[in-house]
Amino acid sequence: MASVTYELIKTCKQTGARLGRVHTPHGSFETPVFMPVGTLATVKTMSPEELKEIGADIILSNTYHLWLRPGEDIVKEAGGLHKFMNWDGSILTDSGGFQVFSLSDLRDIEEEGVHFRNHISGEKLFLSPEKAMQIQNDLGPDIMMAFDECPPYPAEHKYMKDSVERTSRWAERCLNGHKRPNDQGLFGIVQGGEYEDLRKQSAKDLTSLDFPGYAIGGLSVGEPKDVMNRVLEFTTPLLPTQKPRYLMGVGSPDSLIDGAIRGVDMFDCVLPTRIARNGTCMTSQGRLVVRNAKFARDFSPLDPNCECHTCRNYSRAYIRHLIKTDETFGLRLTTYHNLYFLVNLMKQVREAIKADRLGDFREAFFEQYGFNKPNAKNF
Amino acid sequence: MASVTYELIKTCKQTGARLGRVHTPHGSFETPVFMPVGTLATVKTMSPEELKEIGADIILSNTYHLWLRPGEDIVKEAGGLHKFMNWDGSILTDSGGFQVFSLSDLRDIEEEGVHFRNHISGEKLFLSPEKAMQIQNDLGPDIMMAFDECPPYPAEHKYMKDSVERTSRWAERCLNGHKRPNDQGLFGIVQGGEYEDLRKQSAKDLTSLDFPGYAIGGLSVGEPKDVMNRVLEFTTPLLPTQKPRYLMGVGSPDSLIDGAIRGVDMFDCVLPTRIARNGTCMTSQGRLVVRNAKFARDFSPLDPNCECHTCRNYSRAYIRHLIKTDETFGLRLTTYHNLYFLVNLMKQVREAIKADRLGDFREAFFEQYGFNKPNAKNF
Numbered sequence: 001m002a003s004v005t006y007e008l009i010k011t012c013k014q015t016g017a018r019l020g021r022v023h024t025p026h027g028s029f030e031t032p033v034f035m036p037v038g039t040l041a042t043v044k045t046m047s048p049e050e051l052k053e054i055g056a057d058i059i060l061s062n063t064y065h066l067w068l069r070p071g072e073d074i075v076k077e078a079g080g081l082h083k084f085m086n087w088d089g090s091i092l093t094d095s096g097g098f099q100v101f102s103l104s105d106l107r108d109i110e111e112e113g114v115h116f117r118n119h120i121s122g123e124k125l126f127l128s129p130e131k132a133m134q135i136q137n138d139l140g141p142d143i144m145m146a147f148d149e150c151p152p153y154p155a156e157h158k159y160m161k162d163s164v165e166r167t168s169r170w171a172e173r174c175l176n177g178h179k180r181p182n183d184q185g186l187f188g189i190v191q192g193g194e195y196e197d198l199r200k201q202s203a204k205d206l207t208s209l210d211f212p213g214y215a216i217g218g219l220s221v222g223e224p225k226d227v228m229n230r231v232l233e234f235t236t237p238l239l240p241t242q243k244p245r246y247l248m249g250v251g252s253p254d255s256l257i258d259g260a261i262r263g264v265d266m267f268d269c270v271l272p273t274r275i276a277r278n279g280t281c282m283t284s285q286g287r288l289v290v291r292n293a294k295f296a297r298d299f300s301p302l303d304p305n306c307e308c309h310t311c312r313n314y315s316r317a318y319i320r321h322l323i324k325t326d327e328t329f330g331l332r333l334t335t336y337h338n339l340y341f342l343v344n345l346m347k348q349v350r351e352a353i354k355a356d357r358l359g360d361f362r363e364a365f366f367e368q369y370g371f372n373k374p375n376a377k378n379f
Numbered sequence: 380m381a382s383v384t385y386e387l388i389k390t391c392k393q394t395g396a397r398l399g400r401v402h403t404p405h406g407s408f409e410t411p412v413f414m415p416v417g418t419l420a421t422v423k424t425m426s427p428e429e430l431k432e433i434g435a436d437i438i439l440s441n442t443y444h445l446w447l448r449p450g451e452d453i454v455k456e457a458g459g460l461h462k463f464m465n466w467d468g469s470i471l472t473d474s475g476g477f478q479v480f481s482l483s484d485l486r487d488i489e490e491e492g493v494h495f496r497n498h499i500s501g502e503k504l505f506l507s508p509e510k511a512m513q514i515q516n517d518l519g520p521d522i523m524m525a526f527d528e529c530p531p532y533p534a535e536h537k538y539m540k541d542s543v544e545r546t547s548r549w550a551e552r553c554l555n556g557h558k559r560p561n562d563q564g565l566f567g568i569v570q571g572g573e574y575e576d577l578r579k580q581s582a583k584d585l586t587s588l589d590f591p592g593y594a595i596g597g598l599s600v601g602e603p604k605d606v607m608n609r610v611l612e613f614t615t616p617l618l619p620t621q622k623p624r625y626l627m628g629v630g631s632p633d634s635l636i637d638g639a640i641r642g643v644d645m646f647d648c649v650l651p652t653r654i655a656r657n658g659t660c661m662t663s664q665g666r667l668v669v670r671n672a673k674f675a676r677d678f679s680p681l682d683p684n685c686e687c688h689t690c691r692n693y694s695r696a697y698i699r700h701l702i703k704t705d706e707t708f709g710l711r712l713t714t715y716h717n718l719y720f721l722v723n724l725m726k727q728v729r730e731a732i733k734a735d736r737l738g739d740f741r742e743a744f745f746e747q748y749g750f751n752k753p754n755a756k757n758f
Contacts, residue, residue, distance in 0.1 A: 042701060042708045070675065070700040078678055078696060086692045296449065299457055313465045317457060321449040322421060328707055329421045 004143055004185025004212045006031075006244040006265070013356040015261040017349070022058075022213075022244050022265070024090040024142035025183060026082065029057035031244060031265035032349055034256060034342045035092060037273060039065050041075070041085040044273050045328065045335045048087045053309065054336065055343045058090035058142075060268045063135050064099035064127075068118060072138040080140030092143040092268070094248070095132045095174075095189075101150040109149065111166065129170040133177035133186075141184060145215060146174040148189040153221045160193045161201075167191050168205035175209055187213040187246060194227055196234050203238035214239050215246040216264070220255070229258055236263035253282060253345055254371045257362050260349050267346075272338035277331045279323040282341045286370040288316075290334065295320045308340035383522055383564025383591045385410075385623040385644070392735040394640040396728070401437075401592075401623050401644070403469040403521035404562060405461065408436035410623060410644035411728055413635060413721045414471060416652060418444050420454070420464040423652050424707065424714045427466045432688065433715065434722045437469035437521075439647045442514050443478035443506075447497060451517040459519030471522040471647070473627070474511045474553075474568075480529040488528065490545065508549040512556035512565075520563065524594060525553040527568040532600045539572045540580075546570050547584035554588055566592040566625060573606055575613045582617035593618050594625040595643070599634070608637055615642035632661060632724055633750045636741050639728050646725075651717035656710050658702040661720045665749040667695075669713065674699045687719035 007021045009030075020031045036043045036051060039062045043051060051059065061081060066072060078084040081091055100107060100114050107116035113128025132147035148167040151160055171188050178186045188211035192198030206214060216235055219228050232247070239245050244265045250256065251269020259267060272282060279291035283303035290302060301311035302319065310319075310333040322330025345365075352361035366372050388398045388409075399410040415422045415430060418441045422430060430438065440460060445451060457463040460470055479486060479493050486495035492507025511526035527546040530539055550567050557565045567590035571577030585593060595614055598607045611626070618624050623644045629635065630648020638646060651661060658670035662682035669681060680690035681698065689698075689712045701709025724744075731740035745751050 040700070040704050040706055041697070042706050045707045047708065047711065069704050070696070074676060074696060074700070077676060078694065084694075084697050086697075297453055297456060315457065315463075317449070317453060318420070318463055318465075321419070321453070325419050325448050327419055327421050328424045328710065329426065331707065332426065 002185060002212045003181065003183055006213065006242060008241060010353065012353040012358045014359040015353075015362075016263060017260045017353050017358045018263055018265060019350055019353040020244065020265055022090075024058070024185065026088060026090045026142050027057060029090060030350055032256070032260040032346050032353075033058065033266055034251065034346045035060045035266065035268040036339050036343075037062075037268055037270045038085070039270070040069065041066060041081060043335075043339075044277065045332045046339070048085070050336060051087070051339070052089070054340045055347065056089065056339065058092060059087065060092045060094065061139070061141065062096070062099065063093045063132065063139065064096035064103070066093075066139060067096060067135050068120060072135045076138040076140070082140065090143070091141040093136050093139055093141040093145065095145040095147040096127055096135070097132070097148045098150050098249070100127055101152075111169075113147075129173035130177040133174055133179070137178065137180050137184065143185050143187060143213065144178070146171045146186060146188050146211070148191060148217055150218060150221070151191070151193060153193065153218070153223045155193055157195055157198070160191075160195055160198055164191050164198050164202045164205075168202065171206055171209055171211075175211075185212040187211055187215050189215040189217040189248075190235060190239070191218045192235075193218055194223065194231055199231065199235045200238060203235065207238075207240060211243070213244040213246060215248050217248055219247065220249040220269075225255065225258075228255065229262065232259060232262035232264065251342065253342070253369060254366065256342065256345060257349060257358075257365065260353075261358060261362065272342050273335050276334035276338045279320070279330075279334060281334055282338050284368055290316050290320050291323055292320075302334070302337050303341070306337065306341065308337050308344075310334070310337040310340075381564060381591045382560065382562055385592065385621060387620060389732065391732040391737045393738040394732075394741075395642060396639045396732050396737045397642055397644060398729055398732040399623065399644055401469075403437070403564065405467060405469045405521050406436060408469060409729055411635070411639040411725050411732075412437065412645055413630065413725045414439045414645065414647040415718050415722075416441075416647055416649045417464070418649070419448065420445060420460060422714075422718075423656065424711045425718070427464070429715060430466070430718070431468070433719045434726065435468065435718065437471060438466065439471045439473065440518070440520065441475070441478065442472045442511065442518065443475035443482070445472075445518060446475060446514050447499060451514045455517040455519070461519065469522070470520040472515050472518055472520040472524065474524040474526040475506055475514070476511070476524075476527050477529050477628070479506055480531075490548075492526075508552035509556040512553055512558070516557065516559050516563065522564050522566060522592065523557070525550045525565060525567050525590070527570060527596055529597060529600070530570070530572060532572065532597070532602045534572055536574055536577070539570075539574055539577050543570050543577050543581045543584075547581065550585055550588055550590075554590075564591040566590055566594050568594040568596040568627075569614060569618070570597045571614075572597055573602065573610055578610065578614045579617060582614065586617075586619060590622070592623040592625060594627050596627055598626065599628040599648075604634065604637075607634065608641065611638060611641035611643065630721065632721070632748060633745065635721065635724060636728060636737075636744065639732075640737060640741065651721050652714050655713035655717045658699070658709075658713060660713055661717050663747055669695050669699050670702055671699075681713070681716050682720070685716065685720065687716050687723075689713070689716040689719075
């Protein structure tokens with residue numbers, strides 16, 4: 001019995017979006033799902049109880065960051081990530097690959113792995129498929145990710161082809177290096193940038209290895225939204241119907257809906273929590289920068305249509321005051337709201353799929369949020 | 380009917396400490412009590428629900444800080460401090476006097492009031508008894524404090540005598556300036572430093588004005604602990620038995636117990652919350668600096684004898700990791716624990732008073748905490 005399985009419940013007749021359920025050793029969750037990011041074994045400013053209250057069933061944590069601090073050995077000794085951080089829901093960890101390529105400017109990619117420098121101490125480090133598996137086996141998430149190369153956007157076809165082939169070889173080494181397949185499900189990552197032939201090649205290589213789930217990597221790295229949508233359109237059909245599909249690093253409301261419509265089941269992004277800490281909120285009427293002076297005497301909630309704990313109990317004026325005075329509680333309130341907004345958005349998306357009307361939902365949501373305006377401020 | 384009343388329940392036969400109950404427009408609380416400090420209309424890092432869970436019935440907020448940010452007019456427009464910050468328990472505000480004297484180095488004391496500079500913007504400001512009342516009437520706490528002069532320690536007898544007399548004249552102006560006596564109780568502040576004759580004079584002046592409660596000011600300003608204890612010994616007997624007595628700015632565990640033994644009913648201090656944010660915890664075995672490297676692999680709770688949410692669910696190793704990586708959630712966990720520790724300590728103090736054994740409790744607590752050791756690290 002595989003540790004992570006996917007159950008397709010139904011497909012939206014209007015859009016083709018999938019309603020499903022993923023089962024992990026720490027429970028099940030419905031998809032499409034948004035996963036809050038808890039980089040260092042904590043979703044910044046939030047408690048596990050608050051995440052549960054918001055409706056999050058799965059969170060993401062970062063292998064690279066936990067490897068450096070506190071070290072995977074300490075997490076293992078604590079009994080694994082779930083026990084260490086007091087979270088009994090599902091956890092997914094990335095492989096560290098993305099951070100190696102995005103945080104470190106001194107890196108040297110070899111067939112064996114990547115040499116690079118610790119972004120905090122400058123110390124020399126080496127990450128390989130086997131090392132990424134060992135760290136994730138020690139951390140103990142329900143879902144772990146294969147170690148891949150994340151090429152920049154744009155990248156030449158030749159470079160991308162070499163990279164895709166290396167990522168496929170690394171994927172096989174990941175499968176061989178993974179020591180706890182009964183406790184943890186390992187997802188493969190399809191790369192290939194914007195090139196359809198390379199996505200095909202990558203998907204073919206990866207699906208032949210029969211992972212319990214597949215991520216679509218190398219998107220949300222600076223390409224225009226229509227490129228992302230086009231790549232999804234030709235990539236998701238290449239993936240097995242009976243496995244979950246995870247679009248990495250995507251969390252703006254429009255991209256979540258457009259990704260679901262193109263057959264994506266899982267998403268994660270630091271966006272809602274990061275902008276919250278700068279006083280920016282997602283609301284049913286679009287972005288709201290609660291720091292702004294115009295909210296100093298606005299005693300209405302962040303979002304009048306929201307039923308979250310923040311919106312039921314606190315005003316824009318109070319939250320603005322807290323953020324202006326650097327009070328942590330303000331960041332708790334905005335973070336809570338933004339996560340609730342996205343988790344609740346995905347709930348609405350799932351309901352729309354059930355009712356075969358995700359296309360209609362998209363239209364109404366985009367209109368109200370302002371995504372249809374010519375100069376819409378996207379995230 | 381006065382807005383704030385005190386009920387003396389019993390006196391400890393072993394020590395003379397008082398068990399009582401204070402009634403305010405937002406509920407009642409048992410004394411001796413420790414009041415967490417929420418300077419800017421938030422107890423740093425905590426939610427109101429957490430404060431309730433900890434057992435806090437009354438919190439303190441600072442007039443000076445709220446006057447500057449967001450301004451008492453905004454708080455008033457929000458419906459008062461309780462509604463603004465979503466706290467339905469009791470609130471006490473200070474008068475702003477202490478901050479004027481401690482935060483501003485350019486000040487000019489006149490009979491009319493104090494000219495000084497805003498510690499953030501440098502702007503010239505003026506605070507007087509009437510202004511302090513207006514601000515506190517607008518903020519709307521259950522208990523407000525008279526505007527007094529807070530002389531430094533040590534101060535000459537002559538200076539202190541002038542100051543005490545001015546504070547008495549200001550106290551009368553405060554009573555006259557207080558426009559909401561049916562909604563808010565105004566406490567007088569007895570000054571006089573370490574001089575018994577001046578404490579007598581101040582207490583006589585203040586009690587003749589018949590405030591619903593009295594604070595003992597000018598302590599915990601740098602004097603040795605035995606001076607504080609001696610001053611309390613000759614000051615509390617000067618105050619009416621049927622009114623609550625509040626020792627301002629005191630929050631170290633030993634001083635809370637020693638204050639209660641000398642007849643004090645209410646205490647407040649930023650100490651537990653401030654040291655928590657630096658990774659220092661109060662435990663039944665004394666101070667614990669959880670940042671220290673020796674806790675990196677310590678999977679036991681902050682305090683093995685504590686039943687708070689932090690200690691029931693999180694390890695020293697996890698909290699250390701969060702604090703070392705600047706994660707807010709670590710500060711939430713230590714703040715929660717420290718407040719629980721002091722609120723729970725006062726509960727134990729009240730139980731000891733009921734059982735007429737506060738002296739025994741003090742001895743056992745001091746021994747376990749390490750206060751009896753010759754080089755005990757006090758707070």
